Amino acid sequence: MSGKVVKVERALNGLKHSGRERGFDAAYALIENGYEQCSVDPCVFRKVVDGEVVGLIVPYVDDILVAADEGEREELFASLNKKFPVKDLGECTWYDGCAIAMDVENGITKLSQTAYIESMLKRFDVTTTAFTPAATDADLGPKRDDEPAVDKPVREAIGCLMWTKLTRPDIALPLNKLQKIDHSPSGRIWNALVRIMSYLNFTKDFGITYVRGSGLDLSMFVDASYADNEVDRLSTTGLAGVKEAFFLRGVLSFLASETSGAKIKVLEDNKGALYLIENPFSSARSKHIDVRFHFIRELFKSGKITAEYVLTGEQHADMLTKFLGREELEYHRKALMNLPM
Structure with missing residues (x-):
């Protein structure tokens, strides 16, 4: 083969672009079958018939998670099989390295590894x-x-x-x-x-455990450990955060339109930070802060988010910013991961 150039007609397993190319193929095939791609997360697809979502799909390379009734699944698999071999593995109990345990009757889903x-x-x-x-x-x-x-x-x-x-x-x-x-x-x-x-x-x-009936609104805890890096004095910020919450709400509203109006509640234990969000005026001392937090202030003014004070002991984002002792860790861990008593 010395001195020759080989043209690869198809993506080969192991090449860094193969997963990407496979994703494109899967997306084209799903769109041909009446599915639409989420603009917030392009790895999520849905099929809507007469205003109702009848199929949800999440592909990950060559693994595809499908939520649909039996008729829709059979129709989809028959169509996909014309393009590449598809095997129905039944109810999903394992996906992407995570075990999925579902209690449909009580509305509980647990993800673990x-x-x-x-x-x-x-x-x-x-x-x-x-x-x-x-x-x-x-x-x-x-x-x-x-x-x-x-x-x-x-x-x-x-x-x-x-x-x-x-x-x-x-x-x-x-x-x-x-x-x-x-x-x-x-x-x-x-x-x-x-x-x-x-x-x-x-x-x-x-x-992490998810429970049905916990409401459509999103709550997020925001905290920071100021200049805790002894080398460069950068701070550590922990949040189940504003941008992340908007991303999550975008995906949820795509999956279920009734969640599109879900409120986002910011929980902060720093009253000074809350004042800067709520106060439309600024001072010379806060000019550098205004630039960074203008986005959040505008969201607050428009009513897209609310901001509330939470006691320091109830600031569950502490688990993401501070090294905690066993008792504190267990308390915040239970709240953020929804662990059973």
């Missing part, structure tokens, strides 16, 4: 347990000059842990800090990763 966590623990030979993902006084700064480098699979472990954040936001803070310094691993950094995995070993059956 127990099997994935167990495989990760085995991969890195972690058998210890921990009550929290990080100590309250954890030092997760970059490697110091007097610290020797270690030959540990730091980046590999971080990559595996990042996948668990799909259902485990309780490890987000220490993991995000370690991601920023994975280029210079030390024993301290590796031990911090083992601590996170030990915590997951202790709580591997946890996940």
Whole structure:
């Protein structure tokens, strides 16, 4: 083959663009079958007949999640099979590395990654347990000059842990800090990763639970740990946030039009921040803030969001900005992940 050029007619598995090309093929096929693509999240499709949503589809590379009645599924699969082989695997209990447990009668759906966590623990030979993902006084700064480098699979472990954040936001803070310094691993950094995995070993059956009947409105907690980075004095912000909430509402309104008018409630424990949102005037001291938060202030003025004060003890976003002790962590974790009593 020396000196020759080979033209690839089709995307090959393993190439970085293959998933993208497969996504285009799936989108074209679904649109041909009467489905429309969500403008907010292009990986979500719906089919509307006589004003009612009769089919919902979420493709991920070559895995397709379908929510539709039997007739619509059979018609869709028959059409898709003309373009590429499709296999109906029945009711979905596992998708994209997540276990899906549904209690239809009581309206409860739980997403968890127990099997994935167990495989990760085995991969890195972690058998210890921990009550929290990080100590309250954890030092997760970059490697110091007097610290020797270690030959540990730091980046590999971080990559595996990042996948668990799909259902485990309780490890987000220490993991995000370690991601920023994975280029210079030390024993301290590796031990911090083992601590996170030990915590997951202790709580591997946890996940996020959704309950029917909890209402259409969206509540979001916003918090920040000001200049907590000792190196560059950047702050850590934790939020189930404004832009994220608008994204979520956009997807929900696409899936179910009755959610399009859902209100977004911002819960903040900083009265000064609430005053800046609600106050249409500014002072010389707040000019630099006005530029960044003009977007949120306009949303408040238009009535698209409301802002309310929440007691510091009820600020559940603390789990995303501060290293908490066991009792505080368990309290905020239960609220954000909707864990049972």
